[in-house]
Amino acid sequence: MKKFTILMSVAVLALSSGAASAAEKIRIATEGAYAPFNFVADDGSLQGFDVDIAKALCEKMKADCEIVKQEWDGMIPGLLAKKFDAIAASMSITAERKQKIDFSKKYYNTPAVIVARKDAKIAVDANGNPTDKGMKGLKIGVQRSTIHENYARAHFKDAEIVVYDSADNANLDLVNGRIDARMDDILALQEGVLKTEGGDDFKIFGKGFVGGELGEGVGIGVRKEDTKLRDAFSKAIQEIRADGTYKKINDKYFSFDAYGD
Incomplete structure (x- = not known):
């Protein structure tokens, strides 16, 4: 019985470890039709300010991320249906949207x-x-x-x-x-x-x-229950602002600081 209990514990730990590893793969949706923030390049790849910011955040988080294309109307429904884990598509943080999903801190705010x-x-x-x-x-x-x-x-x-x-x-x-x-x-x-x-x-x-x-600026959208992911994105936004990564990406697209006040 003791041997069985030990084996079961090992199995649970293995499953938990696997779940944690799987959780490190983050699928991030963008529209691909809102240049210069997100668009499809001639080679078919997703490009733009949103995409570059998302990749930089994932690098800071040491997360394995995949950027996927999603039509705008299906962004929030797709997130809630767990088709992907986050939204990086110039989605503004508003009270109406916060009734359904949560957001990281803003990563830009333009008029x-x-x-x-x-x-x-x-x-x-x-x-x-x-x-x-x-x-x-x-x-x-x-x-x-x-x-x-x-x-x-x-x-x-x-x-x-x-x-x-x-x-x-x-x-x-x-x-x-x-x-x-x-x-x-x-x-x-x-x-x-x-x-x-x-x-x-x-x-x-x-x-x-x-x-x-x-709204209050543009943030990374996540499901309400994914508080750790939300906080990880917020922390990474602060880090890329502090180490110059944000400015490098910003200056690739804009002649002023898009972060705003």
Whole structure:
């Protein structure tokens, strides 16, 4: 009986050890359609600021990570269904999302802006940003289930909010005149509209929006029960900020510190 008990204990320890090893393999989802944060390169690989940050965090955590592609609409459902373990896809930390999942500390925070043709008749307020009245009657393109959709619906009630499955499709309709304006992250619109062919015909209206429906910045999304993984990501974010890794990645994509205030 004693021998049997010892054998059972060894077996349990072996299984526990195996589970721990398996847990070190972390699957991280990104969209692959939101340049410069995440996109699919010509060779089919996932690239971008989100991807590089995720890889740097995994290196600090000494974790074996795999970056996988996931459509935006399925991000949170996929995480909850355990298709992957974390989200690194420019997902902002909001009260609404925190009801379903948890987040690491932020790893960047940039403003949302309105982009339209330079000759668009868009009025701005005393703070220099477009007003509800100034956007009245205009078609504003946003990506579905984003902070930008939530903000546009809350603040531009006299405009028509047109929802898209991807930022790329929304940008295409803006350039082709099927919508009047786009609301999105400033860096995403610079890359997706202003720096593209014909982008000289467009401009940013206003100084940009932060806070409220736009959240507290972008973090790594995890399941609520995965507190150790959340804390490991948060610690690694602090470490790459401190040792210069973050700055090296940041400067590869941006001319200013995307981390924000």
